[in-house]
Amino acid sequence: MTHDSTNEILLEVKDLSVFFRMRDGEDFYAIRNLSLNIARGESLGVVGESGSGKSLTSAAIMGLLPANADVSGSIRFLGEELIGAKESELRKLRGKRLAVIAQDALTALNPVQTVGKQIAEAISVHDNSLTRAELRSRAVELLDLVGISQPETRVDSYPHEFSGGMRQRALIAMSVANEPDLIIADEPTTALDVTVQAQILDVLKRIQDRTSSSLMLITHDLGVIAGFANRVAVMYSGDVIEEGGVDSVFYETAHPYTRGLLGSLPRLDARNRSEPLYRIPGFQPSLAQRPEGCSFHPRCSIAVAGRCDTDIPIVHRAGPEHVARCHLVEDQEAN
Amino acid sequence: MIEINAVAQSPSNGRSKFLQRFLRHRLALLGGLVLLVLFIACFGAPIFAPFPRNKQDLLLGPVPPSLEHLLGTDDLGRDYFTEILYAGQVSLLLALSVALISTAIGVLVGVVAGYKSGWVDNLFMRITDLFLVVPAIALLALALQGLGRSPFSIVVVLSLLGWTYIARVVRGQVLSLREREFIDAARVIGAKDRHIIWKHVLPNLGGVIAVNVALAVASAIIVESTLSFLGFGVQPPETSWGNMLSQASGLIGTSKVYLLYFPGLFILIAVLAVNFVGDGLRDALDPRSGSGNSQGRKRR
DSSP: OOOOSSOOEEEEEEEEEEEEOOTTSOOEEEEEEEEEEEETTOEEEEEEOTTSSHHHHHHHHHTOOOTTEEEEEEEEETTEEOTTOOHHHHHHHBTTTEEEEOSOTTTSSOTTSOHHHHHHHHHHTTOTTSOHHHHHHHHHHHHHHTTOSSHHHHTTOOGGGSOHHHHHHHHHHHHHTTOOSEEEEESTTTTSOHHHHHHHHHHHHHHHHHHTOEEEEEESOHHHHHHHOSEEEEEETTEEEEEEEHHHHHHSOOSHHHHHHHHTSOOTTOSOTTSOOOOOSSOOOOGGGOOSSSTTGGGOTTOOTTTTTTSOOOEEEEETTEEEEOHHHHHHHHO | OHHHHHHHSOOOOHHHHHHHHHHHOHHHHHHHHHHHHHHHHHHTHHHHOSSOTTOOOTTTOOOOOOSSSTTOBOTTOOBHHHHHHHHHHHHHHHHHHHHHHHHHHHHHHHHHHHHHOHHHHHHHHHHHHHHHHSOHHHHHHHHHHHHOSOHHHHHHHHHHHHTHHHHHHHHHHHHHHHTSHHHHHHHHTTOOHHHHIIIIIHHHHHHHHHHHHHHHHHHHHHHHHHHHHHTOSSOTTSOOHHHHHHHGGGGTTSTTTHHHHHHHHHHHHHHHHHHHHHHHHHHHHOTTSSTTOHHHHHHO
């Protein structure tokens, strides 16, 4: 599936910042001036190291940030502003138009309730006109849709009777129960082994095709993004540092961090296999002590003194529908 | 192999599974039966008791257990078995109501405090602390002096004092449940707090609550005995196991000491039975235990 011809913007995040007030006074920005868009029917992959703010971004979109977080900026979903919206309004969106597939399938299901009831709950929370029998048959359909065999009996199972992959499928069934416009999948495959990962991604793809939902796929697996997403946003230290179509980001990489990430992947066609894998030197900075200027500059091999370490870079165009937040991209364009 | 097992065992619906798991618990089943028998015997006392209530036989006086008087007679020649059955009505009813009411209050306070956290939590827990630091027996005595010593006022006072323990336990549980992902997941599908509490928090507290009700029944019987013993409990001519015990307390070292043993024995049996039932309920309320998970056990 390529871009929808209409290209209607479903979700528009603009200058989103999340600021944490800590008791010990070490306040910090966990997300700083983040912007991204998702069009209808599109899959956006979000990659980044742990702690780069990926999951926090999804929590901000859902309006479920911790109490000590201050949000600023704008998140527009279907033309409605979500930041500052009433809790009751947000609740109507959650699960109905805006769904999340939880990160950890092992803990995201209530252990004392049958899987079927939990799937039915996702529907009945928004529509209490359905009878118990109708809800049950919907749950069976959904389990079937996500590829669970014998859904009629499985619907009465408890989560502990499911394998990890089945639980993840059940969670997907819950999240797509109301055919949402946007599904945020927060590392839906990290807790699973590789074969099951592939199956789960396959299920996601099939459902997305069927319901024409948009998908925001949060992961740190670049391979998953390459095979799955239309566009990719690379996050570093609470900001999107490069964003664009998957092909142009992967093949015409603009930002040195993305280049480093791609370079550190193990390759089957490597010439010298005994050579250690490339790694980006240094560590991601603590969010409380971000370096001045570009937060990547201390690790960057091509950083320019007097510029990268003083000025926060603005977004530069690296190609059609391809942007990067790097001073040097501008220089390349100037050539 | 495991997979085949799991499929073959077609999962039936939740309620019958719950029953299955409870019935597998032998001791709980026994406890339940004993309790049932106790209830039927005590509340059916007008039918089952060998003698009418309070029928005195002054010429007979106290006799030790015999075939005619199973548990002997007291000083006034009343059949002790009959008296114990009637006294059981008060003791059982009182203990059960205290257990249920105090648990209900405690669970309410605990859930609200744990779920809301922040200042609500602080307020509720400080009130709980306040109740905990007051010397209970003294307060009970004082309150019963004021309210009168009817079984009803004993229930009220014991319930009002007995909820603190379960409130703290439940709050702790809720604090940890609240951070579990399935609560977030419920919020993510757009569920309201009330819904989350009823459907996700409370069902996960089932085991804790069941055990607490059992413990509370036991402790209510014992506290009532203590109160009766101190003279603040159920007042004659109303009888309870506790006040029979206290009336017989002077008989230690005499030949009539059996009058002390029997009410004590009934208290012991009732308390044990309730505890076993509580144990069984806790296991039955946890779908991960017992049947339907034989594979889980094997794997371990």
